[in-house]
Each structure stands twice: as C-alpha cells, then as structure tokens.
Amino acid sequence: MKIIIHVGMPKTGSSSIQQTFARLNHPDLKYIDWDASGNHSALFVLLFQDVDKLAEFHSFKARGPEFIRDLPALREEWRERISRELANADNKTVIFSGEAISSPAFENAAQRMHDFFAEFSHDITVIGYSRPPSDFITSAYQQNLKIKKVSSVSRNDKSPQLEAVLEMPRYRARFEKIDRIFGRDAVRLREFSRESLFGSDVVQDFAHEISVAPLAEDQILRTNESLSLEAVALLYLHRKLSGGFVSGFKRAAEANMAFISRLATIGRRKFAFSPQMLAPILEKERDDIAWMEERLGHPFSEAGTAHPDAIGSLDDLTVIALKQYDTVQELLGKQATSGGQATTETLVHALERLRENCYLEVLNSASQRRAKIASRFLIEKGKSTMKATTDRPEPTEAELNIRRKLAHVLWIQENENTLPEDMDARKEMFQSSKVGYLRRARNLVQRLKNHGIELTEQPD
Incomplete structure (x- = not known):
C-alpha cells in the first residue's frame, strides 16, 4: 500500500483536489472517508492534535460546548474507523488531504500522523503546493475576513503594524517540519502557478504527481471561493463595525457561508493589494521567501505589475463598500432597511439584516429537516399519519x-x-x-x- 499525504498550503486549490479525488471512482485509489468536502483537516486535528488543545480548533469551537465535550469519544471512534480502512486498502494508493497538516501550529500532530500511517505502510509520499507571496497574502486576507473576528481584520492600515492583520505565508515554518518528519526525499513541493503546474491546473498536476492519468474535464470538481473586490469591501466593513463572524452554535459555519455566498453575487472586479502596499511587508519576509525559492529550486514566477483594481490601503475598501449600498438593499428585497443615504452606519445595518436572514434560512432549514425525520419516525411507530411536508421543494x-x-x-x-x-x-x-x-x-x-x-x- 502506498500513502499520499497532501498538505496544502492554504489557498492552493486544495478544495478542488479534495472534492475531485473524494468522488473519483478509480480502481487503484482509496480516498479516506470523512465528509462530503473531502477535506481531512478537521479529521487530522481530531486524530492527532494534543487532546487538551482540541477545543481550540476553530471549526470545533464554532460548533459549541456540547460538541467539544464529545471530542475525546469521537477521536477514539474515528481512529478505529480509519485503522480499519487502512487495513482493508490492500495494494491501493491511499490519499489523505488537509491544509492544516502544514500549519506551524500542528508540528506535534504531524509527527503523530506520520507515526500512525507508518504502522500501515513505509511507502509514504507528501505533496505540497506553495503559493507566491503576494498572491497568498491577498487570498489569505480574504479568507480571514470570512472566518475570523473583527480584531483580526480591521486594524488601521496606516499603523506600522499593518502586517499584524495580514497573514504571511510562513513557508519555512510550514514545510521545514514536514521535511524533517517525513524526510526531504519523501516530500515534493510544487509552485502553485499556471506556469509551473502540469496542464496549468492543480488537479491535473496532483494526478500527475501520484501517477494517475490525466482526468477528463467532467471528472474534475473545481471550486472558486474568491470574492470580488466589491464583496470583499462589504465583508470588511461588516466585520469591522458589526463584531465579526457570529458563532458558537452547531450550524454556525454553514450559516456564515450562506451569508458570504449571498455577498458573492455582488461585483465583478478583482480584489488585490497594490505592490506599493505590500512592498515593505515583503521586504521583511525576504529571508523566508528566499528559503522557499531555494527549496523549490527556482524563483517564484509571480508577476510584478499591479492589477488595475488593486487597492492602496484598507481605507479604500470602505469607499468601495459604500457604493454597493443600493445593491445590498436589492438583495434584501421586501426586507430592505428604511431609506436614507449610504453611510457606514446605514450600510452595516443593512448588511447585518442580510446576515440575520441568511442565518435564519440555514437554521430554519435544519429545523425543518429535523421535523421531517421526527415525523417519519412517528409514522413508522404508528403515532402519526401526517405526512412531513416541511422540506423546501427541490428545484425543478x-x-x-x-x-x-x-x-x-x-x-x-x-x-x-x-x-x-x-x-x-x-x-x-x-x-x-x-x-x-x-x-x-x-x-x-x-x-x-x-x-x-x-x-x-x-x-x-
């Protein structure tokens, strides 16, 4: 049995790799079963992180205290399930994929993961992708807006601490530990850029790296999670002035993504930071960037020209957001807030109403599903003859x-x-x-x- 461990880094097409290979019906591959997304990051943390730190993981914390209490039992249950999967994998190539594996916060967990998989096979290969620094910083900031609290994204960018609200790639901290734990010869690192990828596509590149023939286009599930400049500006203002990502209940992550998906319908301009804005920050990261380029064996192929819509400061986002006030009101439809001019206060009020609506849709949908399940149970037990009709109709x-x-x-x-x-x-x-x-x-x-x-x- 051969084991392939895909470690990200973040913002390098991992979701497309995961969703494609989780659903791919290939006689020689076994994708570890976890959930519909194919993302094993939470499974990696559940199985291998220090037990006393499990509750700190963001996706666990967001699901509330009841879920956190169950984590030790879930850990044992899933360790047994994965062990059975590996024991029955025969001569297949097993794939395990999670960006959290390369996170600097999980070095002990990565070591435990190595030791666990080594019990089943000594043929282990790690594959990782490294995104050029400016691209990574821009994409990571957008991601942090989606999932983090206001203090993480709203510091005044005229402060010398702008880098405090921008996530750095931290190449060496991510990948040096992987080299050390698995052995450099077992770790393949690739640049995430069209010029460097096989077929100019990360899914095809991953298939090529694990010796799978190029996939047909209809076999590939692509996910594009990028928001437009306008949507980023709205999310920035909402996170800055309304308190951020509301969480602490079971379906918090799903509700939050429903809100973001609604914002994603707004605008078409590309979100990017200007080279002038990033230059002093990249200068501070020069040694880390040089380490990554040496590890790749070539310089990053990042273009140096600015995108025409690139912003020069975070303050630009507020100006752009205010111009979307009417569009947000259109999204609200009959629930649009009362008139008035577009100000930060009126816009945030409208955005907060939109968020509340999206959260309610998700929670009501969950309640309806639970009601239908309960109704079916009662029907089977002979306690009700009413048909459950609470689910939303499927689209025709x-x-x-x-x-x-x-x-x-x-x-x-x-x-x-x-x-x-x-x-x-x-x-x-x-x-x-x-x-x-x-x-x-x-x-x-x-x-x-x-x-x-x-x-x-x-x-x-």
Whole structure:
C-alpha cells in the first residue's frame, strides 16, 4: 500500500483536489472517508492534535460546548474507523488531504500522523503546493475576513503594524517540519502557478504527481471561493463595525457561508493589494521567501505589475463598500432597511439584516429537516399519519436549466474580451469556473423572486 499525504498550503486549490479525488471512482485509489468536502483537516486535528488543545480548533469551537465535550469519544471512534480502512486498502494508493497538516501550529500532530500511517505502510509520499507571496497574502486576507473576528481584520492600515492583520505565508515554518518528519526525499513541493503546474491546473498536476492519468474535464470538481473586490469591501466593513463572524452554535459555519455566498453575487472586479502596499511587508519576509525559492529550486514566477483594481490601503475598501449600498438593499428585497443615504452606519445595518436572514434560512432549514425525520419516525411507530411536508421543494429541471443558462450568460458577459476563438478551449475555460457562476445565477434568481419577478424559459 502506498500513502499520499497532501498538505496544502492554504489557498492552493486544495478544495478542488479534495472534492475531485473524494468522488473519483478509480480502481487503484482509496480516498479516506470523512465528509462530503473531502477535506481531512478537521479529521487530522481530531486524530492527532494534543487532546487538551482540541477545543481550540476553530471549526470545533464554532460548533459549541456540547460538541467539544464529545471530542475525546469521537477521536477514539474515528481512529478505529480509519485503522480499519487502512487495513482493508490492500495494494491501493491511499490519499489523505488537509491544509492544516502544514500549519506551524500542528508540528506535534504531524509527527503523530506520520507515526500512525507508518504502522500501515513505509511507502509514504507528501505533496505540497506553495503559493507566491503576494498572491497568498491577498487570498489569505480574504479568507480571514470570512472566518475570523473583527480584531483580526480591521486594524488601521496606516499603523506600522499593518502586517499584524495580514497573514504571511510562513513557508519555512510550514514545510521545514514536514521535511524533517517525513524526510526531504519523501516530500515534493510544487509552485502553485499556471506556469509551473502540469496542464496549468492543480488537479491535473496532483494526478500527475501520484501517477494517475490525466482526468477528463467532467471528472474534475473545481471550486472558486474568491470574492470580488466589491464583496470583499462589504465583508470588511461588516466585520469591522458589526463584531465579526457570529458563532458558537452547531450550524454556525454553514450559516456564515450562506451569508458570504449571498455577498458573492455582488461585483465583478478583482480584489488585490497594490505592490506599493505590500512592498515593505515583503521586504521583511525576504529571508523566508528566499528559503522557499531555494527549496523549490527556482524563483517564484509571480508577476510584478499591479492589477488595475488593486487597492492602496484598507481605507479604500470602505469607499468601495459604500457604493454597493443600493445593491445590498436589492438583495434584501421586501426586507430592505428604511431609506436614507449610504453611510457606514446605514450600510452595516443593512448588511447585518442580510446576515440575520441568511442565518435564519440555514437554521430554519435544519429545523425543518429535523421535523421531517421526527415525523417519519412517528409514522413508522404508528403515532402519526401526517405526512412531513416541511422540506423546501427541490428545484425543478426547468429551474435548473434556467440557472445553467443564466450562469453561461453571466460568464460570457464578464469574459467577452478574453474568450478564446477555439470552442473547445472556450468550453474548458467555462468549466473551470462553472460552479461559481451557477451559485451566482441561483442567488440572482432568488433576488428577482424577492421582487416578484419569475424567470421562465421561452420556447424555441
């Protein structure tokens, strides 16, 4: 048995790798079973982190004290389950994937993971991807806005402590311990850039690294979690002035993502920091960047030119957010806040109402599912003859078709100046971002419904 351990780093297409290989029906591969996302980070922490530190992990903490009390028992249960999976894997290649493995906070856990897998096989290979520094800092800031509290993202950027609110790559702290624990010869590190990846695609590159033939396009599940500049600006202002990510209950992470998904329908401009804004910070990281380039065997291929929409300070985000006030009101539909001009106070009030609506939708959906399960149980026990009708109806095929066509229209509208002439290349380009456009189409349809507008498909 061969074991492949994919360690991230964060913001290098890990979700696409995980979702693709978790669902891939390949006779020679075994993807460790965990959850629908295929992301083993939480499983890695559950199995291998110090027991007294389990409650500190963000996704566990967000689920509340009752879940945290169950963690020791869950740890033993899942250790037994994974041990059985490995024992029955025969000669397959087993894949375990989690960005948390390369986190500097989990060195002891990484060592325990190595020792655990070594009980089943000595043929262990680690694969990691390293994102160029400016790209990483920009993407990580966006991610932190999604999941962290206000103090982590809102410090005045005119302070000399701007780097305190920007996450650094910390290449050496991430990967040197992996080299030490597994042996450098067993660790393959790749640059996450189109120029460096096999087929200019991280999923195909990962397949190539584990000796799997190139995947067909319809086998690849791509996720694009990037927000537009406008959506980032709104989220920044909300986190800064409303108190941040509301958590501490079971479905907090899902509710938070519902809010972010709604914001993701706004805007189309690219979020980026200007080179001038990042230059003094990157200078302080020069030694760490040099270490990573030496480990890769070549310099990063990062472009040095500024994106035309790049911001020069975090204050720019407030200005951009205020221009989206009317759009936020449209998202609220009949629940739009009372009139008035766009100020930080009125905009944050509208954003907070939008967040509350999204949270309620998730919590109500969960309650409806529980009610239906309970109703079915009572029916089976002969205590009720009422049919459960609390679930939301699934979209019809006609509705799904409208969403697909609308997604394609949105994609063409935003990419009309860069569309390749070759139709196969154009199709491939659309497929690479299809999931994000489908999500936007779904939310756009819902926004129209809020205003009493129903889309229908005209016959040919």
